[in-house]
Amino acid sequence: MDSPRTAVSNPPVQPMESNLTQRDLVRRSATSELPPPDRQLTPVAKLIDVSKCIGCKACQSACIEWNDTFPDIEENVGVYTNPHDLTENMFTLMRFTEWVNPETDNLEWLIRKDGCMHCADPGCLKACPSPGAIVQYSNGIVDFIHENCIGCGYCVKGCPFNIPRISKVDHRAYKCTLCSDRVAMGQGPACAKACPTQAIVFGTKDDMKKHADERIADLKSRGYANAGLYDPPGVGGTHVMYVLHHNDKPHIYADLPDDPKISAVIEVWKGVTKYTGLAAMGLAAAGAILHGLFGKANRVEPEDEVSAEKLVEEAEDLREGA
Amino acid sequence: MPRSNDVQPEDTIHRGPPVTVGRYGPGKRLNHWITASCLILLLLSGLSMFHPSLFFLTDLFGGGQNTRMLHPWIGVVLFLSFFIFFAQLWRANLPNRTDAQWVSQIGDVVNGHEERLPEIGKYNAGQKFIFWGMAFFIIVLIVSGIIIWEQYFGEATPIDVRRIAVLTHSVSAVLIILLFILHVYAAIWTRGTLRAMTRGSVTGGWAWRHHRKWLKELAGRGRIDPAE
Structure with a gap:
């Protein structure tokens, strides 16, 4: 017998295999x-x-x-x-x-x-x-x-x-x-x-x-x-x-x-949130990595550095003149 | 010149050559990396409890029981370190008219046509969005997190509140992780940005290209170190 049929009787005396495994x-x-x-x-x-x-x-x-x-x-x-x-x-x-x-x-x-x-x-x-x-x-x-x-x-x-x-x-x-x-x-x-x-x-x-x-x-x-x-x-x-x-x-x-x-809150949490959340994070991370590897980066150009030098020099001159 | 929110005590032009511009002092950088480390640890420990396929991440923290115990404490550290940072930077992140212009030209931003954009102060609208988004979600996460902190606050609130808190915590966590990905991606995509948080300074060219208004303001105020 796989499950006991009553709580009243005494347990079986013959050895039996545990059946909840x-x-x-x-x-x-x-x-x-x-x-x-x-x-x-x-x-x-x-x-x-x-x-x-x-x-x-x-x-x-x-x-x-x-x-x-x-x-x-x-x-x-x-x-x-x-x-x-x-x-x-x-x-x-x-x-x-x-x-x-x-x-x-x-x-x-x-x-x-x-x-x-x-x-x-x-x-x-x-x-x-x-x-x-x-x-x-x-x-x-x-x-x-x-x-x-x-x-x-x-x-x-x-x-x-x-x-x-x-x-x-x-x-x-x-x-x-x-x-x-x-x-x-x-x-x-x-x-x-x-x-x-x-x-x-x-x-x-x-x-x-x-x-x-x-x-x-x-x-x-x-x-x-x-x-x-x-x-x-x-x-x-x-x-x-x-x-x-x-x-x-x-x-x-x-x-x-x-x-x-x-609770409906628990159903939403363990349902749509869990799956769409994981998917959104995974896609965002994968997209960022792929775009980072293959996309064109935003680099500072040499002329930007020159412009900055010029700006600082002019500001210095202005102060010395003053 | 009116007092600007954009210029902070450690923002200084170093003459060089080459010209560099101090952007973050050692205190802010240390604090930033404490916050960042906490966020990564929270992300790993939190995700392990978010989806069964990521439960293996609990091994990084010495098992499920330790992960459950550590996660909230790391959250408390992050909350404190972030809000020190917040107190120092919020003024520079107040929105202004240039931000609306920047957002309306988001296509030029993404395509790297910064010459078409108005001159930007210490932070652009994207950076401000991340700043306020982080602040918002960190508050939501700490509040909902404390409500579901079983060890100390397990029965402090009614069950309905705890159910809403656990859902809010999960959704906010997903959103802040998306924000975090955007933050890291933007810092890497815009080459020359990372050194602002490692060495504390950026090149003059970086400041000219991305935050020209800020650079001009520093120069105009004579916030220039004597030549070395």
Whole structure:
């Protein structure tokens, strides 16, 4: 089996070959000619059902433990969200929102597990200038290869979800890996494995969509008419999806973008600017060199020197006369 | 005679023979080459992050991480050195009526028919264009560059501002490189110009041919060294 089908089961006991290797790359940052992969892995996805989340933060703990990160101890400022934001040491974060539903006047406590969405069309990868610092595997996982990262922060500008964080210690970008190192060995992501209510589930993207359909049908039957799947087409769909009970207004879940897409500014920067800019500079340089070699230079003539001598002499005479 | 913007303290005719004319003192020349070195280093390091086919240029700076770290600091040095230069030269680069005439006869300029042009002061319109263009783009580049200086100002501005800054920085960089190519090309095409920035002086004939008004002004004011 090329991709794990669930996060719940224990890992296979028989030895297996790591299945996320160079030959499984479909995109590689700052690399134009990437050989096509010789196989297609089954696309995977993580499905986060916000209606089943109890806000326990087991996912955060599991993430910290598996990735061996050490988020700073921060101060409690009166909200449940902790730490205050995603950091280079906290790849996933439960964002808590107290929202009053205008239709029912009920307070709804919305909890969204934030983190990398693993876009099919990743803005971070598009913006990245360093070859191989960001890669996308054929199973849909977008991963940062830290040894190639130069710390420029372009990925931050490319991302429509505000996910990557640059470490002030080693100046490299960090984010959720979708536990690529676990998935490569047949295991689901640590957060999904730890989730006590199965609000986070993992499997093939097709299976997750089917599962989402069941959940949405259930939510609709319980009065959430706008329940739906968040798999935004603006970024080609994502490999982390949400079941939202209010899918008509994703922004109420701690500013989840309603219609995320790569910023037009980034598209212009990484598109027309890059190509026409390079061409203009190359042509100008080549033209200057060619014209310099073969064109006629503007030379000072001997009579110019004579005229200058004469001018200076006359000026001297004038001064001596005065 | 009214005070002219064109004549600077070190501009002096040396009798020779042959006649030479001091154009840039040692301070200005040193500063010019500091600015020029910075610009070339910025061009190489910046281009490495501009297009993947040029990423290999990061090797010149000790890898991608070092390139990313050094590029902004070199920019700061360039900004400071250029604006010392700017403070010294801006008056001589103020536009005047002759400049419009010069631009209207750009064909004669390119074809080397300088005898058809009006007499020019210390700088012609082309040189002034490069001067002000450099000044403009250096300001745009330092401002947009600081906004996207991840290490210190990564989160100081909203994401939309940073996106616009990164695009502005790239476009301005391309334009200033085109200006730089024009500057270097013009200095080489107009033979006898480079020595103004190496030895600090030009020949009398060069001054007569290209900047006659300036030369006449120096002579008229008696800014002439005693014969050697």
